[in-house]
Amino acid sequence: MTSAPASAKTLTATEIASMLGGELVGDSDVQFSQVQGIKNAQANEVAFFMSTPNEMGQHPSDQDFQAMRDSTAGLLLVDANCPAPTHCHIKVDNPSLAATIMAQFWQCRRAQYAAGIHPSAVIEDGAQVAASAYIGPQCVIGKNSTVGENCVLYASVVLYDNVHLGDACVIQANTTIGADGFGYNWDGKQHQHMPQIGGVRIGRGVEIGANCCIDAGTFEPTEIGDGCIFDNQVQIGHNSKIGRFVIMCGQVGISGSACIGDGAMFAGKSGAAGHLHVGAGAKIAARAAVMSEVKPGQTVAGQPAVDIKLHQRMMAMMRRNARR
Amino acid sequence: MTSAPASAKTLTATEIASMLGGELVGDSDVQFSQVQGIKNAQANEVAFFMSTPNEMGQHPSDQDFQAMRDSTAGLLLVDANCPAPTHCHIKVDNPSLAATIMAQFWQCRRAQYAAGIHPSAVIEDGAQVAASAYIGPQCVIGKNSTVGENCVLYASVVLYDNVHLGDACVIQANTTIGADGFGYNWDGKQHQHMPQIGGVRIGRGVEIGANCCIDAGTFEPTEIGDGCIFDNQVQIGHNSKIGRFVIMCGQVGISGSACIGDGAMFAGKSGAAGHLHVGAGAKIAARAAVMSEVKPGQTVAGQPAVDIKLHQRMMAMMRRNARR
C-alpha cells in the first residue's frame, strides 16, 4: 500500500494535547507527523479510538478493542470512558473530531493544490476567480460566474453562467452546477423549454461531491446555504432553497422549488418532491421519499415518507402478517 | 442578486398580446424586454400568474394571490379565470406557456452561444458537426458521430463513436452518450464483454440533462425519439427504444432493451427493468419500479409497480393495520 508521505511539520505529544485541549497520559519524545488508521499506525503516527457507538449506533466490537490494545501507534486519541490503553494517549471529548483536526493540520489534501488555475481549464468571459482559489484540470467556469477565496474545484467541474460560489467551497470532479432547470410547457405539439436565467448561489464552506448536479433557477437563483455537505451523485432541482449545514448523502434527489431547513439530514438515495418544505433539523431516512411537509426535527422514513414511528409499525405489521 | 441583462429587443403590450393571441386588458406605453418572477418583476418586465392548480395539483395559496396583486410587474400574463388584476394584463389560455414563449424570445440562453466548436473540444476523425451547432468547452465528439443543426452541447459532454443527434437537440454538461452497453457473458473464469457496436440514434429536438448516460446498443442503435426531455442523472440501458416526447425526471433508470411508448412519463427515481414494454402515455409515479408490462395510458406506482389504484389501497391498508 502506498502511504501518503509524512508531513514536514512535526509535533510532540505535549503540543498535540495543547492543540486539542486534551489530557495527556504518559509521555513521549517522538516527533509526530501523521494521523493513521489504528491497525497501520506506526511509532511516529497518531491514531484514534472511540469506545462509544459510532454514528451508525454500532458499538465497537471485541476485535476493535483488541486492535486498539495491539496498535503500534505512538500516540492514541481516546474518549474519557475508554479503558486506558498502555500507549501514550490523550483523552479528548470526541476522538474522531480530534483526529480530523490533526489530519487537517498534517495531511490536508487541499494543501497539495497551490492556488491558481490549471492551464487546461476554461474560464469564460466575465468569470471572476479569487486569487487563492484552485481550479483543477479541464474545469469550465461560465460567464459572469464567481469563485470565492480558498475554493477548490477538482477536475472537470462545470460551472455554467451566473453561478456564484462563496469562500472555502470544495467541489469534487465531474460535478455540474447551473445546468438549465427542468422546466417545460407542452404547446400541443412539443415541450417548450422555459429559459432558466436565475443561476445558482452557493454559500460559504459548502462541500459538494463528485458527479452532482445543481440546476439553475428559472428567474431567481437556486440557493445552497453556508456549510452544506453533499456526497456524490446528488441532484438538486431548480429554484430549490437549501438551508445551512444541510447533509445530503449519496444519490439523494431534491425536486424543483423545494425548501429545506437548516441542518436537515438526507440519508442515501432519499429525496423530496418539489414545492414542499422540510423543517430545520429534520432527518430523512435512507430511501425515504418525502411527498409532503416534514416538521422541524421530525424523522421520516418510507415511500411515501411518514413519521419514523408509523413506518416502523407498518414494517412490523408486514413482517407479522407475512409470517401467518 | 445578479439579474440577467435585459434584451435589446423590446415589445409593447399590444405587440405581446398579438404574439400570444391573447386579450389585452388595460394599456401601457412601456417597452418590455424581459420575463421575470412575479415577486421581483419591475415596471418594464412581464410576469405570469396561474389561478389554476399547477402540475403538482397544488392550488395557488392566498399568499400567491396576494403576491400577484402586489406585483410591481408592468404586465401580467393570466388565465381567463383569474380575478382580474389592476395591472395591465393579457388573458391567455396557458400563462406558463405564454411566459415561456416570451422568455424564449427575449432570454433564450442558447442564443448566448454562437454557433461553433469551442477550441478546447475534441472532434474525432469522421465526426460531422452541423455549422449551426454549438459544441461547448471540453466536449468530445467520437468517430463517425453526427451533430445536427442548431444543437447545443454544454461543457464536457462526451459522445462516443457512432452517436447521431438530430437537429435542435440540447445536451447538458458532463453527460455521456454511447458508452459501452452493459453486456457480459460469464465464461467460467471471468465476465466477457460483448462488444457494443450499435451506437445511439437520437431524434429531433431532444433535451437531455446533466450527468446522464445513454448507452450504445449491441448490434442496433439505442434509440431516443423526437422531442424527448430528460432531467439530470437519467440512465438508459443499451438497445432501449424510447418513443417520442417521453418525459424522464431526475435519476430515472431504464434497463436494457426496454421499449417505451410515445408520451410516457417517468417521475423522479422511477425506472423499468429490461426487455419489457411501457405503453404510450403511461405514467410512472416517483420511485415506481416497473417490473412487468404497463398498458397504454395506465398509471402505476410502487416497488414492484402496480396499477395506482391497487397501490393506493395497499398503502391505505398498511396505515390502517399499522395503527391497530
Add this chain to the structure above:
Amino acid sequence: MTSAPASAKTLTATEIASMLGGELVGDSDVQFSQVQGIKNAQANEVAFFMSTPNEMGQHPSDQDFQAMRDSTAGLLLVDANCPAPTHCHIKVDNPSLAATIMAQFWQCRRAQYAAGIHPSAVIEDGAQVAASAYIGPQCVIGKNSTVGENCVLYASVVLYDNVHLGDACVIQANTTIGADGFGYNWDGKQHQHMPQIGGVRIGRGVEIGANCCIDAGTFEPTEIGDGCIFDNQVQIGHNSKIGRFVIMCGQVGISGSACIGDGAMFAGKSGAAGHLHVGAGAKIAARAAVMSEVKPGQTVAGQPAVDIKLHQRMMAMMRRNARR
C-alpha cells in the same frame, strides 16, 4: 442505420467451429467477418440464437423462433436443444458467450483505440501510465496514480491522486475515481472534513461504467477486486472492500466501509448501508436496500432488504389484504 465496418480478418465456418469448439452442421465457403443481430445479419455475418430462457428467465417467443428461421445470416450459433435451423449452423454450449467471443475477435471496440495518451489528457506529476494503455480525450490522471497494461480510459475520466488501476481495466466516460470520501465531524459550528488520503486500489480486468464514483479511503485504500463489472452511475463509498467478480447494475449505491464478498450481484438501484457485510455470491434484488448482514449465497429484496422468500410473502399479503 450505420453499421460498423466489417473486420479485415475473415474466417470460414470451419475455422469458427474450431475456435468455439462447436459442432458445425452444414457447410459454407463464405468468409465471415462480423457478428450481427439475428434480424439484420447478412450472408457474410454470424448471428446467434438461444432456445433457452435468457438471464431474465424469459423464454424466446414464437416471434423470436420465427425471426431465427427467417434470418438471412450466413451462419448461426445455436444451443444443442435448438430446433435445427436450415442455415449452416454451429452447436455450442452457450450461443451468447460464443457470439461474444467472435465479436471480441472481430469487433472489439477497444482495438480501435491505439495505445497512448490523447494530447488533451492531463497526466499529473508522478503518475505512471503503462505503454499499452489508452487514455482518452480530456482525462485527468492524478499524482502518483498508476494505470496498468492494456487499460482503456474513455473520455473525461478523472483519477485523483493515489488511484491504482490493475491491468486490462476499462473505465467509461465521465467517471470519477478517488474523490474525497464523505467523512466529516461536527465541531459545534460546522462540519469538519477528515482528509481522505487512502486512495483507491482497483484489481485486474475491472470494468466500470460511465459517470460512476469510487471514493478514496480515509487512511487505507478503497478496494475493488479483480474482474468486477459495474454499470453506469454506480457509487462506492470510502473504505469499502469490494470482492472479485462482483456485478453492480446501474445506479447502485454502496455506503462507506461496506464489505462485499466475491461474486455478489447487485441489481439496478439497489444498495447497501455502511459498515456491513454482504456474503460471497449473494444476490441483491433491484431496489433492495441492504441494512443488515446478508449471508453468502442469500437472495434479498425490499426496503429494508429481507430474505427473498419473506419479501415475496410480504408482497403477497399486501396484495391480498388490499383487495379485501
